[in-house]
Amino acid sequence: DVVMTQSPLSLPVTLGQPASISCRSSQSLVHFNGDTYLSWFHQRPGQSPRRLIYRVSNRDSGVPDRFSGSGSGTDFTLKISRVEAEDVGVYYCMQYTHWPRTFGQGTKVEIK
């Protein structure tokens, strides 16, 4: 199985400051069709996960533009340009290039 490794696992952030989460995969996530299937999800306490980003860098509808995704191959990053209070929670990356699909361990974002 493809192992997804996120860092850091805990991220205290200051409101209005940027934040960055890394996600590394144990194998390349480039599909044989040339696309890279890597998504990011946000889960607030007590809620279901919500997808933010798909195929590395595409924001889902309604996702604020302070969220951005980047990367290629085995190395990916989620950036929040200016953290807001509603951004707290756990962020997960997930690969859907290979079977079975696999998630990272999650990164808990909290306000300092």
Place this chain on the structure above:
Amino acid sequence: EVQLLESGGGLVQPGGSLRLSCAASGFAFSKYDMGWVRQPPGKGLEWVSLIYTAAIGPTYVDSVRGRFTVSRDNFKDTLYLEMNSLRTEDTAIYYCAKGGGLDSWGQGTLVTVTS
């Protein structure tokens, strides 16, 4: 608006069975692959299963293969997860999600396997 409503969770003894349902609305259910993801209490997400639009070729994570069966009824816009030979480690919130990329999620249903 996409809505996914899971049901069927509950308390079950090890070795028992449960059938989860996920009622979909707000989109053309038959045109989308559908998946199940679970989350043990206080832990991270684990992808469980995916079924394609025409109910062909369902796939499973190794830990549930042979015990869980995913199916769908495209006339009733409903996704199912039949869970047999349940183990304590299957205790989790079970979410259904739309599409291979899991673009929308339900609120989840809690399955507790305990003696």
